[in-house]
Amino acid sequence: MNKTRASGRTVGGLRTLSLQAPAVTLLLVWMLVPLGMTLWFSLQRYNLLMPGMTGFAGLENYEYLFTDPALWSAMGTTLLLVGWVLVITVVGGTLLAVLFQQDFAGRGIARVLAISPFFVMPTVSALVWKNMMMHPSNGVLSWVAETFGLPAVDWFSSLPLTSIIIIVAWQWLPFALLILLTAMQSLDDDQVEAARMDGAGPVAIFFFITLPHLKRAISVVIMIEMIFLLTIFAEIFVTTSGGPGLATTNLAYLIYIQALLNFDVGMASAGGVVAIILANIVAIFLVRMVARNLED
Amino acid sequence: MTSSRTPLSGAKASSSPLASPQVRKLVLTVLGWTVACVIFFPIFWMVLTGFKTEADAIADPSLIFSPTLESYQAVQARSGYARFALNSVVIAFGSTLLALLIAIPSAYSMAFLPTKRTKGTLLWMLSTKMLPPVGVLVPIYLIFRDLGLLDTRTGLIIVYTLMNLPIVVWMLYTFFKDMPKDILEAGRMDGASTLQEVLYLLMPLTLPGIASTGLLAVILSWNEAFWSLNLTSSNAAPLTAYIASFSSPEGLFWAKLSAASTMAIAPILILGWMTQKQMVRGLTFGAVK
Numbered sequence: 001m002n003k004t005r006a007s008g009r010t011v012g013g014l015r016t017l018s019l020q021a022p023a024v025t026l027l028l029v030w031m032l033v034p035l036g037m038t039l040w041f042s043l044q045r046y047n048l049l050m051p052g053m054t055g056f057a058g059l060e061n062y063e064y065l066f067t068d069p070a071l072w073s074a075m076g077t078t079l080l081l082v083g084w085v086l087v088i089t090v091v092g093g094t095l096l097a098v099l100f101q102q103d104f105a106g107r108g109i110a111r112v113l114a115i116s117p118f119f120v121m122p123t124v125s126a127l128v129w130k131n132m133m134m135h136p137s138n139g140v141l142s143w144v145a146e147t148f149g150l151p152a153v154d155w156f157s158s159l160p161l162t163s164i165i166i167i168v169a170w171q172w173l174p175f176a177l178l179i180l181l182t183a184m185q186s187l188d189d190d191q192v193e194a195a196r197m198d199g200a201g202p203v204a205i206f207f208f209i210t211l212p213h214l215k216r217a218i219s220v221v222i223m224i225e226m227i228f229l230l231t232i233f234a235e236i237f238v239t240t241s242g243g244p245g246l247a248t249t250n251l252a253y254l255i256y257i258q259a260l261l262n263f264d265v266g267m268a269s270a271g272g273v274v275a276i277i278l279a280n281i282v283a284i285f286l287v288r289m290v291a292r293n294l295e296d
Numbered sequence: 297m298t299s300s301r302t303p304l305s306g307a308k309a310s311s312s313p314l315a316s317p318q319v320r321k322l323v324l325t326v327l328g329w330t331v332a333c334v335i336f337f338p339i340f341w342m343v344l345t346g347f348k349t350e351a352d353a354i355a356d357p358s359l360i361f362s363p364t365l366e367s368y369q370a371v372q373a374r375s376g377y378a379r380f381a382l383n384s385v386v387i388a389f390g391s392t393l394l395a396l397l398i399a400i401p402s403a404y405s406m407a408f409l410p411t412k413r414t415k416g417t418l419l420w421m422l423s424t425k426m427l428p429p430v431g432v433l434v435p436i437y438l439i440f441r442d443l444g445l446l447d448t449r450t451g452l453i454i455v456y457t458l459m460n461l462p463i464v465v466w467m468l469y470t471f472f473k474d475m476p477k478d479i480l481e482a483g484r485m486d487g488a489s490t491l492q493e494v495l496y497l498l499m500p501l502t503l504p505g506i507a508s509t510g511l512l513a514v515i516l517s518w519n520e521a522f523w524s525l526n527l528t529s530s531n532a533a534p535l536t537a538y539i540a541s542f543s544s545p546e547g548l549f550w551a552k553l554s555a556a557s558t559m560a561i562a563p564i565l566i567l568g569w570m571t572q573k574q575m576v577r578g579l580t581f582g583a584v585k
Contacts, residue, residue, distance in 0.1 A: 015490065019405035022398045023465055024417065030458040031424050034432035034439075041434060096331065104324040110332035112569050116339055119568035121519035123540040124557040128342045130543070131550055140341060143357045174335065182576040220580045231428045234521030234536070238543045252430040252522075259434050260526060272431035283426035 035276070041269035048263035061270035071274070073246045074254040078278075081165060081250055082229045088169040089225065090218060093176025098210065100177070101184045111181070118174040122234035129167045130156070130239045160240050160247040167235050172228075176221045183217035184210070223286045230279055251275045339561075346554035353550040367555035377556060380538035384560075386449055387534055388517040391456035392510050395464045398457070400506075403468035404494055408480060418469065421462040429459075429522050440527060449532045452524060456517040463579075464513055470577055471505025472498065508574035511567050518564050535560040 045057040065071050100111050117125065133140050134155035142152030155163040187210065195205055233252045236242055242249035242257065249257070255275060259268030333340075345353050347363040371377050406414050436455070437446070445451035475498070483497045499506065521536040528537055539560055542553045568575070 016405045016409045016411060019401040019409075019490075020417065023402035023421070023461060026398065026458060027421060027424050027461060031427060034435035035427070037435035037438075038432055099324070099328055099331065102324045102328070104321055104328050106325070107328065110328045112572075113332040113336040115572060116336055116565060116568075119515060119519070119565045120339060120561050121536050121539070121564070122521050123525075123536045124342075124561055125338070127539060127542055127553060128338050128557065131553065132341055132345060133338055138354050140337075140357050170335070170338070178572060179576055179580055182573070182580075217580070224579060227425055231430055231522065233430070234525065234540065237521075237525060238540050252428070255430045255433060256526070259437070265434050265438070268434050272428075272434060275428045276431040279426050279428045279431070283423060286426075 038269045038272045038276070041265050042273050044266050044269075046265040046269075048265060057266060061266045065267060065270045065274070070246055070249070070254060071271070074249050074251050075274075075278070077161065077246075077248065078230065078250040078252075080161065081168065081232060082226065084165045085169045085172055085229055086222060086225060088165070089172045089176040090221060092169075092173050093180050093221065094211070094214060094218070096173070096177045097180035097184050097214075098206065100181055115174040115178045117171050118178065120171065122171065123238050125171055126167060126235045126238035129163075129170070134163055156240055157244060160244060164232075164235055164239065164248050167239070168229070168232060171235075172225055175225070179221050180214055180217050183214050187213050219289050223289065226282055226286060230282065231275075251278070339565075342554045343558050344554075345550055346558045348551050348554075350549055350551045353554070367549075367551040368559070371552050371556045371559070377538070377559065380533060380535050381559070383449060383532055384518055384534040384536075387452045387456060387532070388514045390449070390453040391460065391517050392513040394453065394457045395460050395513055396468075396506065396510055399461060399464040399468055400494065400499075403465050403472055404498060406465075406469050407472035407475075408477065418466065421465055425462050433526060437526065445527075447528045447531045447533075451527055452532060452534070455523050455527065456520060459520070459523070460513045460516055463516070464509055467509040467512065467577075467579075468502075468506065471502050471509070474505075475502055505574070508571045511571045512575050512579070515564050515568060 042061055043057060043059070045053050045055050045060070047053060096114065100107065100114065104110075120128075131139075134153075136142060136152055136154040136157075139152075139155075141155070145152050153159065192205060192209055195209055200208070231252045232250060233256065236248050236250065236253050237256075240248045242253045251271065251274070255268050255271040258264050258271055262268075341357075344359070346367055347365070348361050349364055349366065352358075352361045406418065440446045440451050445454070479501065480493055480497055483493050488497070518534075519536065521540070524534050524536045525540060528534070539553075539557055542549075542556070
């Protein structure tokens with residue numbers, strides 16, 4: 001085993017390089033070229049609507065951006081959205097994983113139903129929630145509210161961000177459930193049984209055995225969701241278009257408005273740089289966490 | 297397995313109302329099914345609405361109505377639904393094939409010829425997923441405009457290939473690593489070249505893994521909305537963009553929207569159901585088993 005490995009490495013140095021070259025080169029280009037351009041544009045006066053006004057702008061774009069209350073509001077919205085969805089999906093996903101791990105009639109089918117929203121494309125789930133669930137007069141939710149004699153809620157105008165959080169959490173709760181349920185299946189039954197024999201109740205078993213066992217899976221869930229949630233776009237695009245006002249404008253949507261609606265490439269690029277920095281702060285912690293998890 | 301234990305735990309907690317295993321199981325069944333039905337409800341409702349007339353669709357919610365296929369026919373007839381579906385198929389499968397083609401050699405060398413840098417390379421690949429698409433939207437948009445790739449299938453295939461490449465490499469790496477090394481070594485002893493090794497030994501033996509990796513890439517591409525909404529307008533728009541066009545007020549036909557949505561998600565939903573187990577391993581890079 002060792003011998004072949006060692007010989008594989010000497011011959012393999014070149015071989016490894018050539019085999020990995022396509023993937024590595026493409027990803028390098030995909031990362032560095034747009035990144036470099038974004039940085040460059042962010043220092044330029046570059047508005048597609050004003051072709052005459054060009055040239056080096058220095059930090060002007062950043063100055064405008066950082067003095068614009070929209071940026072801070074968008075950052076706050078981004079963090080609120082990510083934070084709440086993470087809390088709901090991780091806590092809810094853990095509880096559901098415990099529930100769906102129990103033995104009950106038709107468990108397999110119930111599981112499949114519960115994980116389904118994860119496979120629904122974001123534009124569809126946003127439209128279904130907007131028109132059929134949360135519609136103020138014909139939506140199922142207002143019908144339910146009226147049945148119980150409660151006033152119907154106009155979700156997207158009175159609780160815009162909450163509505164988006166509900167939609168996004170609905171899509172990602174099944175993902176957390178799927179991962180945590182799989183992790184539950186490798187929980188050692190004998191250990192649980194031993195604890196039960198020693199008189200541990202279900203709550204103690206959950207906190208001292210189940211939860212520590214799920215630690216790694218939970219960290220993976222947080223990491224993957226973070227990657228996707230930081231850049232939520234379609235759900236906002238389809239339902240509220242960032243409004244009312246800036247209530248549901250996250251960083252992704254703000255940059256979209258600057259770039260493709262206002263055609264201000266310079267400003268949009270500065271926003272892009274901010275988004276990249278924010279994502280990287282998050283990534284430094286996350287990649288470390290995963291790396292540690294992969295070690296053992 | 298569980299049932300053999302249940303009497304024991306039942307005896308322990310005999311004072312609790314959940315003491316009897318039958319009662320416990322009944323409670324769990326009701327609870328589990330209630331939760332599952334609540335989560336699934338919006339999808340169920342969408343499918344149901346697709347079989348209603350427009351009048352029934354906006355009426356008070358009701359499970360009793362006479363089902364009709366008229367919305368499906370209307371969606372088919374108007375707006376060239378088939379063209380968007382074809383775009384989705386071509387783009388999702390094209391980018392998946394391309395990603396597999398690029399990723400297989402790379403994952404092979406990482407799994408079977410590991411060096412000190414392998415883990416670093418893998419983590420770096422993952423970190424490119426952290427680069428938020430919004431951060432690079434402007435350059436990609438301008439490059440695509442200059443190269444004439446805006447609103448083309450080729451453009452989206454390129455973007456989706458690169459978008460999924462890190463995950464595909466990771467997932468294949470996870471599956472390849474699980475393969476017994478002896479078989480490949482035996483092949484190498486018999487004088488197989490790298491290409492022969494990959495084509496005749498590795499690929500057939502890890503076909504289930506490659507297949508579920510491919511399916512995950514198809515699902516991710518099929519559902520991707522950010523790039524498709526920003527880089528396509530009419531010619532190359534896939535179903536994600538087509539469905540989003542219903543968000544404008546004049547598109548408010550619930551039954552037709554539901555029928556179109558059902559057609560858009562049905563294939564992927566079924567693929568997802570079939571591959572859920574393997575998908576977990578891929579999505580978590582084998583960290584969760």
